[in-house]
Every structure is written in C-alpha cells, then in structure tokens.
Amino acid sequence: MTAMQVSLPGLELKNPIMPASGCFGFGKEFSDFYDLSLLGAIIIKAATGNTRYGNPTPRVAETSSGMLNAIGLQNPGVDRIIQEELPFLSEFDTPVIANVAGSTVKEYVEVAGKISQISHVRALELNISCPNVKEGGVQFGTDPELAAEVTRQVKQVSKVPVYVKLSPNVTDIVSMAKAVEEAGADGLSMINTLTGMRLDLDRKQPIIANQTGGLSGPAIKPIAIRMIYQVYQEVDVPIIGMGGVETTDDVVEYLLAGASAVAIGSANFKNPFICKELIEELPAAMDRYGFTTIEEMIGGAHR
Amino acid sequence: MTAMQVSLPGLELKNPIMPASGCFGFGKEFSDFYDLSLLGAIIIKAATGNTRYGNPTPRVAETSSGMLNAIGLQNPGVDRIIQEELPFLSEFDTPVIANVAGSTVKEYVEVAGKISQISHVRALELNISCPNVKEGGVQFGTDPELAAEVTRQVKQVSKVPVYVKLSPNVTDIVSMAKAVEEAGADGLSMINTLTGMRLDLDRKQPIIANQTGGLSGPAIKPIAIRMIYQVYQEVDVPIIGMGGVETTDDVVEYLLAGASAVAIGSANFKNPFICKELIEELPAAMDRYGFTTIEEMIGGAHR
Amino acid sequence: MMIREDMEILSHELVADKTYKMTLKGDMPSHVIQPGQFVHILIDSSDSLRRPISIADVDLTSGTLTILYKVLGKGTASMAEKPVGEHLDVLGPGGNGYPIEEVSASRALLVGGGIGVPPLYYLAKQLKEKGIDVTTVLGFQHADAVFFEDEFRELGEVIVATNDGSYGSKGFVTDILPSLDGRFDTYFSCGPAVMLKAVSETLDDFDGYLSIEERLGCGVGACFACVVPAPEGDAKGYRKICRDGPVFRTGEVIL
Amino acid sequence: MMIREDMEILSHELVADKTYKMTLKGDMPSHVIQPGQFVHILIDSSDSLRRPISIADVDLTSGTLTILYKVLGKGTASMAEKPVGEHLDVLGPGGNGYPIEEVSASRALLVGGGIGVPPLYYLAKQLKEKGIDVTTVLGFQHADAVFFEDEFRELGEVIVATNDGSYGSKGFVTDILPSLDGRFDTYFSCGPAVMLKAVSETLDDFDGYLSIEERLGCGVGACFACVVPAPEGDAKGYRKICRDGPVFRTGEVIL
C-alpha cells in the first residue's frame, strides 16, 4: 500500500484522481497527451442501449467560473462501445468505470448487464442525473423511489460494484443518497451538473440549442462540497467526489469533505494534462497539510 | 412613462435596479456613497419578530466567482426596525420593499402585519428561503404546501403586495412558484442563495462557523436565469430577478429571461457604487440590444 | 501531434475593424501539418473554455505562427489587450485542415467571408507552392472590415465584395461566383455558416472543401460538443468539427 | 467619508518573510482620520470580496499611504505580484481607529503581534506628535518575520520577542509585559485574537484599545458579516468590526 493508494469496492486505485464521465471520451484522445496508466481510474462517457445522436448544437457555453453543456448523451450505444472503444483501454493498467444511462429501467439494466462483463470494467457509474435529455436521466435522479428502483435492478445484473451518480438538482440530497444506498449501491458519485441557462443577448435566445444545460466547473464546487459533507455523515458507502476540481487544494478539500477519490471533468478542457499534473503534485499537497496517506484525509473535516 | 420605468404590483419603479436584501443593510451606509433616490427601489434586510443575533463568525467566505454567507438573519426585530431604521429611508423618493422572515407562520404574519403599515414600505418580500438559520426560513421554501400556507396567511394581513422569495435549493422550482402564486403571491423574487460549503484546509473545518452558507454571485447566475426562464412560462405574476448581477449585460439577460426588475446583492460588496453605475449605464445597454423601453425587454427570450 | 505550450506574443496589431493580427513564437509551428488547422487558446486562466482560432500562416524559419481574430465577446476582447512579450497558453495544432496533398486540380478558387478569411491565406501560399493557380474571392461587411487583400493579391487574382458596397463590388461572395465560371476546378471556402451553405449550393457542380465553425468544448475530440450531422447512410452519422474537421469535403457533412 | 479610487502603486517591496510593504498614491490619504483605520482593496476584478488591510502610515505631503501585508491566501499572493505603476481599486478609509484625540495618558504602551504591527506605526507617530511617550512591544514568530523594529525605535523604546527565540527575547509579548509595570498609563494592541485576549487579561488593570480582525463582507457596515458580541446589558448587543471598529476600547466587546 503506497501513500497514494485508495481501495474502493471493485477498485484498487493507485491514486485518487480520475477523469469524470463525458469529459474524457473513451480515453483515446488524451492518450496522445500522457500515459493513461498514470490515472487512478478512467470514467468513460455514458453508454446507452442504442446509438444516440444527442442534442442540436451549440452544446456548450461559458459562464463565470464554469460552463454549461447539453451534449445529450451522444454515444454509439453499448454494443459498439464494447466492440470499438473499450478494447483500446485494456492496454492500460487502469481500471475503467463505465457510466451507464438510459431512458427506462430496462435500458439501464440492459446496458449494465452487457458492459459489466468486460474484464477491465471494474465498476459502473449509474448516471441517473443527466439533466440534458428529454426522457430518462434526471427524473431517476430526483425521485428517491425511482432512483432506488433502478439501482436495485442494475445491482441484480451487474458483475461489478455499482456507484450511483447523484444529481444536485434536488431539495434533499441526503435522502437520495440513503435511498440508493439502501437499494444496494456500492458507492456514490457526486455531483453531476446543476441545470442552468445562458442567453445570447444578440439573438435573445438561449445560447445552448437545448435551452438548458448542465453547469460544471469551479462555480459549483461549494455546492458539491456541501452535499458530500452532508452525505458522508449519513451513509456508509464511499463517495467519488467531483465538481470544479482544478488544483490539488481542491482535491484535498474533496477528500476532507468525505470523498474517497476525485474525478476531474471540465478542467480537462482547459488543460488536457490536468489529471497527470494533479497526480504529480498531490504528494506535495499532502505534505503541505500534514498528511502521509490519502486514506487519512478522507472525511478529515468530520473529526 | 419614461423608457426606464417599470410598473409592478405596489411598485412604480423609476428604473428596474434595486439592491437585494441583506446586502444593503437599511440603506444608511450606502447613502454616504450616492443619493438613494436614484434607485428603483430598496429591499431592506430581513426583519423578524424579535432581535436576532445571528450565527457565530466567520460568516462569509470567498469562492470562485461567488461567496458564501451565513449571517443568520441578524436584525434588531421588526419593532426597532420600524422605529430606528425605516424613518431614515422615508427621506428618499424610493419605494421600500421589506424582507420578512420568521421561524413560524405566526412570526411571518406578525412581522408582515406590522411592517406593511409603514407608508413608504410599498411591498413585502417574503423570505421563505434563507438557508442559514436552524429553524424557519428554508423549510418553508422547499415544501410547496408550507410555502403556500405562509403566503396565504401573510396575504391576509399585509397592507401591501407580497412578493415571495424562492429558494433555488429545490427539485422543482416551477411547482414552488405555482404554489405561492395560487396562494395569492403578487410577485416572485428569485433566487435566494444555494446552500454551499468551503473548507479551511489548514484547520480542516468549514470556514463558515455555521458550516454551510448561502452561495451568491456570478457563479449562480446560470441557475437563476434557468429558473426564471422556466417560471416565467408558467406563472402570471411578475418576477424580481437576482443572482450574480454585475453588469448591464447581466441586467439585460435577467429581463430577457423574464424578470421585470433586477436586484443586486453581493456585487455591492465589490463595488458600493454598483447600483448607481448600472442605472446610469442601462440606457446604453438597451440601445446596444435594440430596445427602447424596459417593458419591451421583459421576457424577450420567450418570443 | 498536439502540444500545449506558452507561446510568446511577438507582434500584435489592429489590421481592420475590430480585427487583430498576432504572431506567436514557440514549437507549435513545427507541428502544423495542414492549412486550416487551428490553435485552441486559453486567453485568461480564469476562463473555463479555450478559444479556437485558425492558423493563418506559419513561418518555420522564425518559429512563428500568425493568427487573425475579430473581437466578438469576452475572450477576444481580453486577447486584444495582451501586450507584445506576454505569453499565451496555446493548445494545438488541432483538427484536420485542407488536404492539399490530395489536391490534383490545377486551378483553385478560394472563397472567404469575414473572419473566415485567415486560414485561406496559409492555404493559398501552400497551393501556390504546389504550382496551383489561385483565385480568391473575399467578402466583408464593409470597407473598414477588409483585410489581407494585398497579401492574397501577391498569390493570385483577388476579388473583394462588401455587403454595403463600400468597397469592391456590392453584395455577397456568391454574387461574384458565376462570373468565375470555368476559371477553377476545385474550391476551398471558410466563413459564416450561411455563406458556406450559399457557396456550396452555388458551386454544387464542384467538389470542394469547407471549413466549419461551432462552439467547441475540449477541442481535442473527447466531449462531443462540436458534432455536425453526416448525410443519411453514413456509418458514424456525425463528424466532430474539432477532430474530423474543421475542414470537410463537400457532402461529407450536412450544413 | 469613505471614497473609492484607483490608487497607483508607488513602491512595493519585501520587508520580511512573506511580508510586503506598499505605498499607494491618491486622494485617500487626505480622508484618513485616525490611525487604525483600514483600506478595503479589490485585488483582482474577478475576486468576489475585497481584502481589508490596515493603514500603516500616511504622508499628506506626497499624498501617499503605506500598507504592510503578509501573503496568506489567494488575494494576498496575487497582490504580491502587482508591479509598481499598476493601480489598485481601493475603498476607504474604513472604520474607527485609535481615538488619539481622546487619549489623556502621558505614557503609552503599544503591543503588536505579527501582521498586527502595521497600524501601530502610524499610531506611534501620532502619539509622539502629541507628546506622549511610546514604548513598543513587538511579537513575531521567528527572526525572519521581524519588520519595522527600527522604524518604531525612532519613536521610543522597542522590545522584540519571537516565539522561537531566534531574535529578541524568546516567548510571547505577554511574557514581556510584567517587566514594563509602571512604565505606561494606557495601552494599544493589535494582533491575532489569541494574543489580544492574553494581552487584555495580563493588562486588565488598565484601560486600553484593541484592534480586532474578522472576515469582512461589505466593509462598510451593511452586511453584518463582521459582528463581535458586546457584553451582557449592552443596548445593541454587538459591534461591527468594519464600522464600529476595528479598534475597540477594552471591555466594549467580548473577545
């Protein structure tokens, strides 16, 4: 066990840093920038049952310390992901976390059943929180009973541990977390984006063709930290934290709040080397705040 | 009727710009900087039934493009506000909107009954959304039935129109808006702060003594714009918009999204002259986007 | 291969209405493969997204590349204030440009509109070097917006149109095209979406190449922000502007 | 009256470990009423909050004021990089300082800790001018952190203590105080909360003035971010550090 290691259900992470779903594709593009074996894990883009072409463009817009996106779960479907995208990632010594989405419980179950059989897929991340699709996605993430139901059914078919990705667009994040924990979730992933909008003042219309988009980036970090802090006190499963991580100080803040590992999303767009750089700089940050292992830091603000 | 004028229930605004509650005290401090008669209106700090001393300090922390606050509704109580603070504001040719808070429906009703009798108080802003107090405040703002109940009862005693200030910390902002509209709200005020947290990495504790605080500033603007855009389509009462307004472009964005006027909160801390400057610069912005009156701009993104 | 580097601003000047020319020095130029590729610039470290700007010229001897940009919003306004000597965080070169190596035609028509003109300049130079004849049609909104006319003229014939007729002929680039019938075998175009559509319709007898713009996220092909639909029957069904494009063969994507 | 102005940085230098001295030019100096007042600085326009820094000296002839600050977090780190000639957005002067006009004592003791030392300098100068005898006790963490010892020495006796004994006497400022018994009639203190508490307890036979720090919001008295409780029985029940303070008479607030 090295200082940087973290053990989570299904995942032996060599460090707690991984790219977040949807911000790293299926890894190929970033493998031009650095060796993906450096990463703690890789969370791949959402897979659905069939090919989805997503929303019309524009799909992104910049906001103060953040960005909006409404990609709309564009992906080639689980079968082609398994055939065309996943083999490439087997070359690296890094566990893959497959982000699973759907419009119906049946679709979640189908995708989870298929993708969890791939040997280097070590965990699923159940995306019940995508705010950018008309059906499916977010309503599972805002109703504790629906969330529990999809978790329960996916758990029955999944060959690997299931992390449920929570939506922050809810009144009571703790009850969402408890509902999915009770339904068998092995871990939580928090947070997905907050639903937002920006208007184009010249056209007098929303910039994003889908009208609303998901807000990510440093702007949402205080909300993520608050939710993780609250949920950590009430559940026993580990949390993968995310939302606006750009520096090792941010990583430390997430760990102290209660995350066991940290995913980096939009920051990959600003700096494609961000994950590698944070991994390299993390030991110095641990030192700065008087820690010798990652495990020590997890939930440190609750002691 | 001049180009900058806006008519709202109880409020004849000479322009659509006003300071937001809690960020402008009772006006006195800012009257050293400019003539308060310039303002469209003034929303004063929350009044409760009795004196409140608020939360322990630290009460504020900076975040990316935003800030957290947990003042905790510190105020001298409605009677002393009426005696000691409100007379000063009667000197100015500007309507006052009194922000009303409480722990119980009874307290809201008591405060509303008293403060709505003061002649220059032209409207109430019902603060059912303060996330920084242990009891009262936010639970009224997250449950449509409680929100409707407090609105209904306050409407019965208030001598002036009642604007209900909505909390963004909810799954479904539209149902909150509809509930209070149905209960008799004359207008809405959106949004209050989002609950957030920041940790002090050296002390390994939340910076804010209250642990959580309300997130305001440009970081939350996309969330506010989205909520106002959604609510505007579903209700008939006017909306006072707020959240991260710093420029005239922000003002235009709020109006186009559906706000009839705009309140400025945290930006007063960065620049105490902000309201005055925005009022002066607004005609140029109207021109830039091809508008000749404020009324034309309201809801412009929905056409 | 794309790299990320801090490039030094060697020169920076206003060349037309709100339009600036900037030369940047670093290793990037040696990585540029094709005209039409772009650089993805983080203008301020507090920005959330980079800004894509086409490479307008490359000088391998001096290790510089030239970009031209128009001030539109927050990012470009801030870029306009960067002094010579300062460094910019540049990612690039991105995307697939004009595949000059494939061009077998002997006479090329270049059609540029507004801030779509810059990438055509490096293309024109490369075509000329290959011995291909270049005719250029440039469209601008008004006289003050015109730039690089002389630069193109050194490489071949140039016709300028302005929307309001304040310079060159009055009207759109597409008004010029019929008069050039028989003077080219292939064409290359870059400009606003409406112009590209009009150009490709006017020239639908020809194969050509179009450079397309869309709001980018990552700029490296990972986020699917920038997709454009491919015609019915295409296996993938879409193309990414940042990786498969920004330059596409006519018919490869739906405009 | 408080004003807001862009003040020019006239000088800027490192004077001790992470501690910088900066002089700023503008109209602000003519508005300063008392030592102990502060300026509220917007270090970068993208910051959400200003940073309060005490006024360490005022020179009405040259229209400058001096501040000293220690790099602690994001804002002060960014301030340390501002070059001479640049302008800073300054709001001030804020708050109530040391009411020297009220002081009837003839011998004053000044007790400063760390980055609490600066406002005592302008105070010492003013006291001296009034003919009051000044003795200063300064506490720092270690030798590298010591600053302004010589400046204070020109105004009276100075005793320095460092926590680790690497300079002056080893220990806290409160270890020095007993030895000064009978050498002063009143005292003025500024420094970290723990130090102020210890000083006021050690000197509880004396009336004095304490300057208190807290995270500020508005800095002008409007937001209630900076309240400190007043003793039982006080009519208001609290004081605002930014408006009623930062300087309070001993006993006026609960430390």
Ligand SMILES: Cc1cc2nc3c(=O)[nH]c(=O)nc-3n(C[C@H](O)[C@H](O)[C@H](O)COP(=O)(O)OP(=O)(O)OC[C@H]3O[C@@H](n4cnc5c(N)ncnc54)[C@H](O)[C@@H]3O)c2cc1C
């Ligand atoms: C492949 C490619 C090449 C380009 N080449 C050039 C060039 O050579 N010269 C030039 O002036 N412009 C070029 N553009 C357009 C340029 O990227 C935008 O004008 C610029 O990003 C606007 O940024 P802003 O901060 O001023 O605008 P803002 O509106 O403040 O930008 C906000 C966000 O929207 C994006 N955005 C806004 N408008 C556009 C647009 N028209 N296209 C793409 N993204 C946009 C920005 O990148 C940013 O992420 C190119 C675009 C693409 C996709």
Ligand SMILES: Cc1cc2nc3c(=O)[nH]c(=O)nc-3n(C[C@H](O)[C@H](O)[C@H](O)COP(=O)(O)OP(=O)(O)OC[C@H]3O[C@@H](n4cnc5c(N)ncnc54)[C@H](O)[C@@H]3O)c2cc1C
């Ligand atoms: C009345 C007054 C006078 C002061 N005078 C001086 C002085 O002369 N020299 C000096 O070096 N420091 C002084 N301070 C403390 C100084 O304001 C903080 O060290 C500084 O704001 C830290 O900012 P930062 O961006 O480096 O830290 P960050 O932690 O990045 O700041 C984040 C936020 O917290 C606030 N903050 C953080 N620490 C403090 C603190 N200790 N006190 C108040 N706010 C804080 C900041 O103002 C900012 O809003 C004074 C504080 C007050 C209240």
Ligand SMILES: Cc1cc2nc3c(=O)[nH]c(=O)nc-3n(C[C@H](O)[C@H](O)[C@H](O)COP(=O)(O)O)c2cc1C
């Ligand atoms: C362009 C983009 C695409 C995303 N796609 C997905 C997705 O497919 N599945 C998912 O669970 N989350 C998706 N997310 C959310 C991120 O994984 C992450 O939860 C969120 O962006 C917060 O992290 P950040 O602030 O570091 O970006 C996406 C985010 C962005 C910006």
Ligand SMILES: Cc1cc2nc3c(=O)[nH]c(=O)nc-3n(C[C@H](O)[C@H](O)[C@H](O)COP(=O)(O)O)c2cc1C
């Ligand atoms: C320090 C502070 C105190 C506040 N106090 C109140 C309050 O008493 N009542 C209330 O309804 N809102 C209060 N608010 C919320 C603001 O009125 C406003 O809704 C919010 O800050 C969003 O606007 P902004 O981003 O412009 O600050 C407070 C906000 C801040 C920053």
Ligand code: FES
């Ligand atoms: S911008 Fe991310 S895929 Fe093209």
Ligand code: FES
């Ligand atoms: S900082 Fe706002 S009242 Fe003191």
